[in-house]
Amino acid sequence: MEAELRKEFSQNNFTIEDSETAQQCLSLCSSYDMTASDFVASWEVFYLNMQLDNGLVQSSQLEKFRQVLQNEQREAFRRKHSDIHFYTKDDVDMLMNNHDNDQDEITHGTPQTVPKTKRVSTPGQFRDASMDIDNQYVAPKTPASHGKTSTGASGQRPESSPLTPFSQRTNKCVVQFVFNKHLSEDASDVISTEASEDDFMRRLKPIQRLQVKIINGGPHAGCRYMYDRLESKFNELEKRIRRFVFAVSEHEQKNISHHVALASQEEVMVAGKVCCDGEGHLNSKSVLLEGSVEDSGGQRVRLDLHNISQYSLFPGQVLVVEGHNPSGHCLVASRLIDSIPLPLYFASHDHESPPAKRQASDQTAHLVADRSSTGLSILVAAGPFTTSDNLSFEPLGELLSHCRKKRPNLLLLLGPFVDSEHPQIKQGLVDKLFSHIFQEEIRMRIEEYCEEMGEGARVMFVPSSRDAHHNYVFPQPPFETNLFEDPGKQITLLANPGSFQIDKVTVCCCSMDILRHLSSEELSHGQPGASTDRLARLASHIVGQRSFYPLFPAAPGVPLDLSIAPEAMNLPCTPDILILPSDLAPFVKVLSSLATNTSESSGIKSDGKLEVDQVSMDFGHVGTICVNPGRLAKGVMGGTFVEMLIPTASEDLPVAQANKNLLARTKVVVTRI
Incomplete structure (x- = not known):
């Protein structure tokens, strides 16, 4: 032989x-x-x-090769016995291990050591002599365990698996920042169960199912794209200007239909979008204002900003400018209006329904609130979900293990899932279809999680233009429904960008990195000596401009197609929570564009140090909590994710008061995976 x-x-x-x-x-x-x-x-x-x-x-390479052969055996065994569920020690350890309680999981700067667990034999287990199964598996657990090379179903590393930088990290589950930290004790009392219940009973208690309502559907699955014409772009830009002008006219009670290039000795108000006089970045001497075709014939005029003490501009931004244009060639601005937030969702939709329908809706909302009397728990994570040195999806395994212990009402996952920027995918080193990687590494793990947590657990998917197995277009349709087997209706597929409402909390999210794109194109000027929150300012443009992607032209590499569902790019309302994953530092902000006073905010600097800026806030103003959860995987190491705990509000509060209380009662925790 x-x-x-x-x-x-x-x-x-x-x-x-x-x-x-x-x-x-x-x-x-x-x-x-x-x-x-x-x-x-x-x-x-x-x-x-x-x-x-x-x-x-070489002998040194055979250990990794053995792992590959072992995984192939597991795959063949799983296909042969796909109708049987084999329990492993992780099913029991998840419930019985007292070391995995909440106090051990979330630390404040001190990494915790994960204790070794004993092997538990389950009734009916057997071992195939032709399979060299290590002590992580009694038998293939479910389809979700297939394809894992360095992580098991609970994210723990097998003893014989090769060491990876991610598995050797020392800062596991370290809390980076807590928004509304003073709510630590109260929020935990509301969200968790009574102190008399032990950890085992708490984890067996079913998760309360909440109603999820999709606000805007976006492009439908299977839509045709790459038919974007100049006419489509022109019409959408014109509509943006007209909508903004109408909102400002109602707010200011003034006519804003003047020509931008018409000479006038009197003070006028004109509207248009910001353009750059050249191919470089904006500067104070290259800012042009392009008027609408309806009012200004599409002409442009130079914008003089020397009288404006503070401004933040970027190409494509819609402005209403008040000033003088004595020569017709230069508009000397004395005032800029660049932010008109939309009303809240209930305030903008309740009056559209007849009284009988509103009453029925209120009764339904009351029933939902009764079911969620313990509050709302949302866990948010953004891709990539695997490190750059392998396709084992170790961070995703750790995240789901954390969810099994925390048991959130909603797990919100934003792409990329199969990242086209991953080195192995980018260089063509994988021997599987991208859709197969998604099904084996993502779908099976999520379906197993939903089955294990019960019908109350909800999972929501938001795709990314970096997903190698999905349509490369923005705005982006949701994933195909045939990718999932969801008998319990626990998995919701959302478009990108997308908006939904859960337990009277409106959430808008977009996986496109608009914050990084704006940061490279923004022209900002502030008062000398005045401190500004740059991240909050960038995020406030989204709400103030009423658009998920107000930048135009789009950043290089963004497949913007305004011919498919252009309304999907518009914010349907002012959200209570705005989720914008970005490569920039993770943060939690209350956007200053919605309130006269800057709110409590936080950010993590690029060097990993915490940046905290606390200013007294007037909660009487309506505000939006903006969250950048960061990336779950960064290079070969782990990144961050976010947990949000929102106690249920009183039913008799008006909309503005409920939103005010949302800012005061919401606890947001940024945690390292």
Whole structure:
């Protein structure tokens, strides 16, 4: 057999390092019941995927190769017994292990050591002699366990798995920042169960199911794109200007239909969008205001800003400018209006329904509130969900393990899921279809999580233009429904961008990194010596401009297509919570564009240090909590995610008062995975 193995390797241009390596290969052939030709064929695939060179079969590489063979055996076993659920020690340890309680999981700067767990044998388990299954598995757990090379179903690393930088991290579950930190004790009392219940009973208690209402659907699945015409872009930009002018006219009670390039000695109010006089970035000398075709024939005029003490501009921003234009070539601005937030969702929609329908809606909302009397818990994470050195999706496994202990009402996941920027995908080193990677690594894990947590647990998917298995277009349709098997209706597929309402809390989210795009194009000027919150200012443009992507032209690489569902780019209302994942530092802000006073805010600097800016806030003003959860995986290490705890509000509060209380009673925790 050894001679046959050496001959097969030689015919495929491989050389075995020494006799000891040959004996190890022979042992693997015997353990996995493989012929010499099958063994060498599997080695060749492994050789190419790992980018090995010189054609030498070394002893140091056989351990990783053994892991690949073991995973292939698990996959074959899972397909053969797909109708049987095999329980592992993790099912029992998740409930019985007292070391995994909430106090041990969330620390304040001190990393916790995960204790080793004992192997638990379950009734009816068996071991196939032809399979070398390590102590992480009694048998393949469910379809979700297939395809994992370095993580198990609960995110713990098998003893024999190769060490990765992610598995060796020392800052696991370290809390980076807590928004409304003074609510720590009260919020935990509301969200968690009574102190008399032990940890085992708390985890067995079913999650209360909440009603999720999709506000704007966005492009439908399977829509046609790449038919974007100049006419579509022109019409959408014109509509944006007209909508903004109408809102400002109602607010100011003034006519704003003047020509931007018409000479006038009197003070006038004109509207248009910001453009750059050149191909570079905006500066104070290159700002142009392009009027609408309806009022100004699309003409442009230079904008003089020397009388404006504070401003923040970017290309595509819609402005109403008050000033003088004595020559017709230069508009000397004395006032800029760049932010007109929309009303809240209930305030803007309740009057549209007849009284009988509103009463029925109120009764339904009351029933939902009764079911969620303990409050609302949302966990938010944004991709990538795997580190750049492998496709094992270790961070996702850790996240789901955390969710099994925290049991949130809603798990909101924003793409990319199969990241087209991942080195192995970008270089074409994977031997699977992108859709298969999503199904095996994402879908199966999520379906297993939903089945384990019960019908009350909800999971929501928001795609990204970086998803290699999905449509490369923005705005983006939701994932195809046939990608999931969801008998319990627990999985909701949202478009990108998307908006929904849960327990009277309106949430808007967009996986496109608009914050980073705005940061590279923004022209900002402030009063000397005055401190400004740049991240909050960038996020406030989204709400103030009433658009998920107000930048135009779009940043390089953004597949903006305004011919499909252009209304999907518009905010349907002022959200209570705005989720904008970004490569910028994770933060929690209350947007200053919605209140006269800057609110409590926080951010994490690029060097990892916490940046806190606390200013006394007048909660009498309506505000939006903006959250950047960061990326769940950053390079070969883990990133951050966000937990939001929102106690249920009183039913008899008016809309503005309820929103005010939302800011005061919402606890947001930024945690490292």
